[in-house]
Amino acid sequence: MSPAETALTQxxxxxxxxxxxxxxxxxxxxxxxxxxxxxxxxxxxxETAGVRVVNVVSSPGSGKxxxxxxxxxxxxxxGLAVAAIVGDLETDNDARRLAAxxxxxxxxxxxxxxxxxxxxxxxxxxxxxxxxxxxxSLQLLFVENVGNLVCPTSWDLGESLRVVLMSVTEGEDxxxxxxxxxxxxxxxxxxxxxxxxxxxxxxxxxxxxxxxxRPGVPVLETSAVTAVGINDxxxxxxxxP
Amino acid sequence: xxxxxxxxxxxxxxxxxxxxxxxxxxSIAMRVIExxxxxxxxxxxxxxxxxxxxxxxxxxxxxGALQFAFEQAREDTVMQAATLRITHLPVQVYxxxxxxxxxxxxxxxxxxxxxxxxxxxxxQGTELELDCIELTETIL
Numbered sequence: 001m002s003p004a005e006t007a008l009t010q011x012x013x014x015x016x017x018x019x020x021x022x023x024x025x026x027x028x029x030x031x032x033x034x035x036x037x038x039x040x041x042x043x044x045x046x047e048t049a050g051v052r053v054v055n056v057v058s059s060p061g062s063g064k065x066x067x068x069x070x071x072x073x074x075x076x077x078x079g080l081a082v083a084a085i086v087g088d089l090e091t092d093n094d095a096r097r098l099a100a101x102x103x104x105x106x107x108x109x110x111x112x113x114x115x116x117x118x119x120x121x122x123x124x125x126x127x128x129x130x131x132x133x134x135x136x137s138l139q140l141l142f143v144e145n146v147g148n149l150v151c152p153t154s155w156d157l158g159e160s161l162r163v164v165l166m167s168v169t170e171g172e173d174x175x176x177x178x179x180x181x182x183x184x185x186x187x188x189x190x191x192x193x194x195x196x197x198x199x200x201x202x203x204x205x206x207x208x209x210x211x212x213x214r215p216g217v218p219v220l221e222t223s224a225v226t227a228v229g230i231n232d233x234x235x236x237x238x239x240x241p
Numbered sequence: 242x243x244x245x246x247x248x249x250x251x252x253x254x255x256x257x258x259x260x261x262x263x264x265x266x267x268s269i270a271m272r273v274i275e276x277x278x279x280x281x282x283x284x285x286x287x288x289x290x291x292x293x294x295x296x297x298x299x300x301x302x303x304x305g306a307l308q309f310a311f312e313q314a315r316e317d318t319v320m321q322a323a324t325l326r327i328t329h330l331p332v333q334v335y336x337x338x339x340x341x342x343x344x345x346x347x348x349x350x351x352x353x354x355x356x357x358x359x360x361x362x363x364x365q366g367t368e369l370e371l372d373c374i375e376l377t378e379t380i381l
Contacts, residue, residue, distance in 0.1 A: 022290055025280050025374040031272050031294070032369055114264045151265035153301035154369055179349050180299040183361070212350035215361040 032154055038118040042125075042158030049136035053143060054237050055157050057181065058165035059174070060147030063191035065094045066224040067165070067233070068142050072101035074234060081137055085124055086144040087116040094144065104133055115151035116143065118158055140237065149178040161237060167192040168201035172209055179213040187218050187236060194223040266303060269369065270310035274318055276371050281319050287376040289323040297330045297366040298348065304329075332366030 030036060046053050056064050068084055075082045083104040086094045095107035106124055108116065121143060125135050135141070143159065145152045164185035166174045169192055175182040182188065188210050196203070203221075210219055220236060222229035277292055292311075296302050304327050311325045332345045336353035342364050343353050352359045 023284075023287070023376045025284055025376065027276070027280055027371045027373055028295075029276065029371050030369060031269055031276070031371055034272070113268070115268075117268070150301045153299075154367070155265075176349050179351075180301040180367075183299055183351070183363070183367075209349075211359060212352070213348075215351055215359040217361075 032156075035118045036156055038122055039156035039158040042118060042122055043160070045136075046141075046158060046160065049138075051136065051138045051141055052161070052237070053141045053157070053159045055143045055145060055152075055159035055162045056165065057145045057149075057152050057162065057185075058147060058167075058191075059149045059170060062147070062165045062167040062170065063224060064144050064147065064165055065097050067189070067191055067222060068144055069098050069101050070224045070227070070230060071234060071237070072098060072103040072105075072142070074230065075140060075238070076102055078234075078238075080139045080238070082140045082142070083133070083135075083138050084142040084144060085121060087120075087146040089113070089146065098144070104128075110146060114146055114148045115155055116145050116157060117155050121157050149174070149181050153181045153184055161186045163187045163189055163237070165189045165191050166206070168196040168206075169199050172202050172206040175206075175209040175213045182210065182213045185214055185217050187220065188214070189233060190219065190221040192223060192225075193221045193228055194226045264306065265301075266306040267310040267314065269302060270307060270314045273311065273371055274314055274320060277320060277374055278318060280374055281376065284376070287319070289320045289374055290377040291324040291326055291375040292320060293326040293328065293372040293375070295328050295330055295368050295370040295372045297368040298332055299363075299366045300369045302369065328372070330365050330368050333364040334360045335362040335364055336360050337362070 056068065058064050065086070072082050072084060084098050085106045085108060086098060087108045087110055088094055089110055089112055092107040092109070095105045099105040106128055108120055108124055110116070129135055143157055162184055164182055166188065168190060190206060207219060210217060218236070220229055220233050222233050224230070273292065273294065277289060281287060281289060307327070308325055315321060315323065332348045332351070333342050334345060334351060334353065336343050336356065336358055337360060338356050338358045339353055343355060345351070345354060348366070350359065351361055
């Protein structure tokens with residue numbers, strides 16, 4: 001078809017389709033814009049108040065609660081004002097475990113939702129304030145996310161630090177299977193190191209897997225049972241003096 | 242000291258039931274529907290022929306689950322008959338050795354496909370965006 005013929009064909013079409021013509025609205029907006037805005041507002045508030053917020057993410061059973069219970073206990077011993085919020089689909093069992101540390105703890109039951117969103121944390125903090133906890137006087141707040149290695153990926157909770165845990169018992173290739181989430185980590189913690197030998201944990205393979213999905217991220221190794229690595233971990237999450 | 246209450250306040254009734262099976266894709270579908278309704282209302286109304294999303298391969302979203310969630314959540318909206326179109330965005334990284342942005346044929350590894358250098362300098366691949374809305378309307 002010559003250019004002249006093409007032009008003719010094109011000019012003939014609009015008249016025929018004038019009755020139902022599609023119209024395109026260009027939007028190009030982040031779907032989680034609202035969440036990002038709430039998170040940004042919370043982050044600014046935390047920074048002003050000097051509250052460091054650590055969002056802890058992992059698969060279920062990687063040892064988030066055990067590590068945080070031990071951490072809360074030790075940080076309180078160091079004289080720090082610490083607290084924790086924990087998300088689970090059901091039960092307040094984890095809040096009870098964390099509360100054994102003596103720190104203020106609050107449970108969010110999501111009733112099926114697989115991740116925490118910024119406004120859920122914001123509502124909990126507001127309710128907590130109303131009940132008398134001065135959130136702005138805290139130095140460190142742990143947010144233990146719902147155990148899941150996919151869903152929490154894109155939800156910013158206003159945290160200062162996102163920590164992704166993987167235990168020695170769950171396979172060295174976890175990061176390769178869940179690259180999206182591991183790619184958002186500011187720090188990776190390998191937990192349950194006391195069990196490493198028993199489950200023939202291949203440390204080099206695990207470090208290589210982490211490096212393939214989050215090049216350059218710092219990696220720590222801890223055991224909440226033997227306390228190996230706990231002080232390094234606390235130094236990494238503690239507010240700088 | 243333990244306090245607890247229901248955190249899923251934004252998801253009510255039958256939608257909460259869905260959330261049990263649909264995971265985070267339902268949250269995303271609901272946000273998309275909310276945004277499209279606002280955009281369409283701002284544009285003077287109309288029915289929606291299609292909704293286009295741009296989703297990075299590292300965003301952790303399952304297309305099947307998102308399609309299903311969208312179909313469940315759009316009942317009684319201007320999107321009743323709309324098609325959900327998803328463009329998957331591959332990961333692009335900046336390679337400091339090549340001084341170039343490279344598209345990765347697969348992830349992991351996050352490494353330059355040309356020189357092999359490991360790099361976490363992401364330039365694309367984590368997007369979760371509402372791109373455009375196609376309206377069908379009668380021109381008077």
